[in-house]
């Protein structure tokens with residue numbers, strides 16, 4: 476037995492902190508770097524720190540786990556650069572703060588996710604960045620907003636909107652943005668890079684709420700944005716300054732989710748399509764919103780933009796309003812009521828009392844959110860079992 480040189484408290488403090496030896500092997504799955512700070516051999520090394528040097532100092536600026544995740548999303552999106560943040564809303568905040576200041580305007584789809592809508596109309600507006608709300612499926616209205624003086628600093632759109640699954644014509648909107656010199660920023664959370672890659676159409680930035688399909692297992696929180704290096708660099712600065720870094724555990728869990736993304740999206744799309752077709756033919760259902768259905772007003776556009784499938788998100792109007800929804804939730808066995816989306820299991824939510832709660836009636840009408848509207852996130856189960864559960868829950872009471 477070798478006699479330790481240091482005292483016990485010193486040995487306890489330093490235990491397990493040896494640097495990794497040069498090794499012939501590597502961990503097959505990426506490791507997590509949870510350390511909040513990095514140690515340097517020489518004082519002068521701090522002065523020579525550059526992003527290219529691949530050195531790290533303090534967690535809020537980024538860790539190797541975040542760098543691995545950012546490199547992974549760059550590969551999936553075909554992007555120059557990427558940045559991770561604490562949440563989807565943190566990357567949206569960073570993007571707008573990187574591009575706009577007090578006195579500026581941004582153009583936002585009025586069908587944007589509720590959190591994005593509130594961020595823009597309550598918080599960014601309070602900082603002097605005025606959101607101009609448009610219907611992104613109305614090209615003339617978008618163009619009118621883009622040509623206002625002063626010129627808006629960004630056009631923010633969603634690839635597939637929540638909850639009524641409107642399809643943004645991403646190539647056309649990117650062309651419009653380019654023509655008027657306004658960067659187009661795309662929330663592709665509902666699509667994921669397995670189904671749509673907006674940078675290829677000329678978007679300046681694409682982002683995702685990691686809690687949804689990228690993480691995919693309802694365990695990781697975060698936001699990931701990818702796009703033009705200058706914009707991403709400016710966003711990173713905002714994230715560092717405002718303190719919006721992602722937790723390393725969340726970045727690591729996201730990394731573990733990414734390899735199965737294409738497999739999961741294929742299964743989500745298959746279940747989504749099958750469930751949408753079943754619901755569309757069901758007498759208890761008034762209307763189904765799913766871009767993969769021929770009845771969807773933008774079905775042709777969806778087929779062109781989403782050749783690999785339209786994903787797992789759909790919505791439907793249930794006859795009988797709130798009482799019918801309450802009964803559906805109580806009778807479902809396999810399908811859980813859970814106000815988020817993109818889990819591997821099928822879930823439903825009720826926008827009228829969750830994401831859109833308390834909005835004025837006229838706004839709800841514009842957004843198509845009625846008392847019978849249910850949003851469904853199709854999982855990766857065998858579609859037959861999800862359909863059987865919905866069938867028993869929708870069957871008339873004897």
Ligand SMILES: *Cc1c(COP(=O)(O)O)cnc(C)c1O
Pocket residue numbers: 562563564565588590591633637662664665684685686687697698
């Ligand atoms: C959930 C969600 C967001 C917000 O992301 P957070 O990670 O919850 O901040 C933004 N856009 C869409 C489409 C979402 O579904």
